[in-house]
Amino acid sequence: MLGRVLTTAILVAAVTTPARAQEKKITAADLPTAVRATAEAQSKGATVRGYSRETGHGRVEYEVQLMMGGLTRDVSIGADGAVLEIEQQVLTDSLPPSVRDALMKKAGAGKITKVESLTKGGKLVAYEAAILTAGKRSEVQVGPDGTALSHEE
DSSP: OHHHHHHHHHHHHHHHSOOOOEEEEEOGGGSOHHHHHHHHHHTTTSEEEEEEEEEETTEEEEEEEEEETTEEEEEEEETTSOEEEEEEEEOGGGSOHHHHHHHHHHHTTSEEEEEEEEEETTEEEEEEEEEEETTEEEEEEEOTTSOOOSSOO
């Protein structure tokens, strides 16, 4: 009886849980032609750390993970080769004071371990900070000017 209840609970959870993106590590050779061309253009002057293919919400995206000048840069590319989003690591000291202050305020007692700028459609839309608080990791975001966002980017 307990086995049947547990199996039913697992099936219900699987059916009612929203579809999450599934990421798969791939090689450059696995990229469609348009995506490969964009990845090559975006990686000029950088070291390629890897590629991945992600399926979620009914669409496929590709990501090229780069290292440029000691900082990470992740470029999300649509199946048609269009750049969808760029996550570029930035040094905390290089942030505008309003952004740095807002991120530090949101971090509270936590330590900011990494900050990235988020660019969509060629426009800076947010800054995101990785926070470490008492051994637990979290992320916070603020707008390009340090103001609160109405929704997470």
